[in-house]
Amino acid sequence: MKPLETSSPTSDRVPAAAIHAFIETSFRKVGLPDADAAKVARLMTEADLSGADAHGVFRLPQYVQRIQTGGINPKPAIRVDRRAPATALVDGDNGMGHLVMARAAETAIELARETGVAWVGAHHSNHAGPAALYASMPVEHGMIGLYSAVASANHMAIWGGVEALLGTNPLAVGIPAGEEPPVILDIATTMVSYGTIKNYALQGKSIPEGWIIKRADGEPLTDPKRSSEGLLLPIGGYKGSGLALILGLLAGTLNGAAFGRDVVDFNADTVTETNTGHFIVAVDVSRFAPLDTFKAEVDRHMRDMRDSERLPGFDAIRIPGEQREARIRSRSRDGVPLSAELRKKLDDLAAQLGIDPIRT
Structure with a gap:
């Protein structure tokens, strides 16, 4: 642990x-x-x-x-277009991603109160911080939250390729619990987020093998200051690559936002609008079961998991969140x-x- x-x-x-x-x-x-x-x-x-x-x-x-430098609009006119009872598309007007996604999450929660489930996409947005921020917002209202985004730079290739056409495209899920902490899973579809690589470079730390490979020969790359020469590896091999692809299509292409070759590397380009895409789903638990009953069952299962027999070398079992x-x-x-x-x-x-x- x-x-x-x-x-x-x-x-x-x-x-x-x-x-x-x-x-x-x-x-x-x-x-x-x-x-x-x-x-x-x-x-x-x-x-x-x-x-x-x-x-x-x-x-x-x-x-x-x-x-x-003009890459982000400091005074956006964020617009919500409700396209059906349970769906909406948010136009962020190139504003700060945090503002865009907070509005999207608020909209999803509001719609889910009426319809039981809501899917809200966003485009013309920007980097919005960690995925868990938004997946956890519906949790505070007795709902399940699911969030993803197209990452603000491409650092991964499709499985078997050498061209960086995929990002770290994260996935976060939030599930309410009772006495236990909410279950919050927040994962990149790469072995590590690129922000972590930048943090390692800032502090002069070496990258562990298994995070990045050199684009030229596929060998491990451990110097974070040379990360531009490499590719981040996906979680689970081809499965992580496939998951990043699907999430990119749902968060980017479905919303008219950037994906694949259209993604602007906001680390290298401070001027161009990124048109970052996201989506968030809110599910009202009470439409399936009484909320207190569901929370109690989540508590029971999480305790079963945490108290289960451990492999040698593990001093504890960690529950997401x-x-x-x-x-x-x-x-x-x-x-x-x-x-x-x-x-x-x-x-x-x-x-x-x-x-x-x-x-x-």
Whole structure:
């Protein structure tokens, strides 16, 4: 079982409120309206609290740069087009992905209250942080949430290929429970997210073998600063490649959003609109069973799983979402670990924007 925290020995603990304030001030400085800056800051801080360290404040300098260079619209007119009782398509007007997907999730929850199930797609959006943020939103309303997106860059080939035509295209599912933590599964369809690779590069860490192979010869690549020479490997071999393909078609092509060769690498191109696509599904549990009964049954099954006999070498069985819940409590109390390297980047950003740095 992995330890609850895997931060660097040189990490500082920073209160979540300080991170939230810094993110909000940064976005206001580059033109986001106050309410939008506060909303994005809240969602990014939630990412850090939950342990999605490559998707919270870590992404702030990149987001700010894209806003400053015209790659993201700081004042979007997000539009919801309800196309049937249980479906909708959200046009994000090239706004921050967090704003677009929060609106999509709110719409899915609202529709599912009326129809029992709702599917909401989004286009003309941007990178929106960790998938679990959105899959967990319906859970708070007694619903099951399912979310996916076309990743904001292609780092994987179709199985057997050498051309990067697929992204890490994540899948997240949230299921409400009773006394147990909600079951929250959040996985990339690659062995690791590309944000993690960027974080390793920032901290000077080597990549474990099995994450990336060299495009030229298929041999392992372990230097994260040379990741542009390689391809991320899919989970489960050809199965992960196939899953990334299907999710890309559902989140991208179905919504009129970018997929395959049309995907813009937002790591390399700060100017071009990405037209990122997402989808979220909300399912009202009460249409199938009384909510309390369902939650109690989820609790029972999760306890059976956690208490089942373990293989040698495992000191515990992890249930998806369990450590996420514990990490939120821990970091809310003790602060979020930020590496010295990330603190330096954020201090540089503060100097560039003319604002106060994050306070420990």
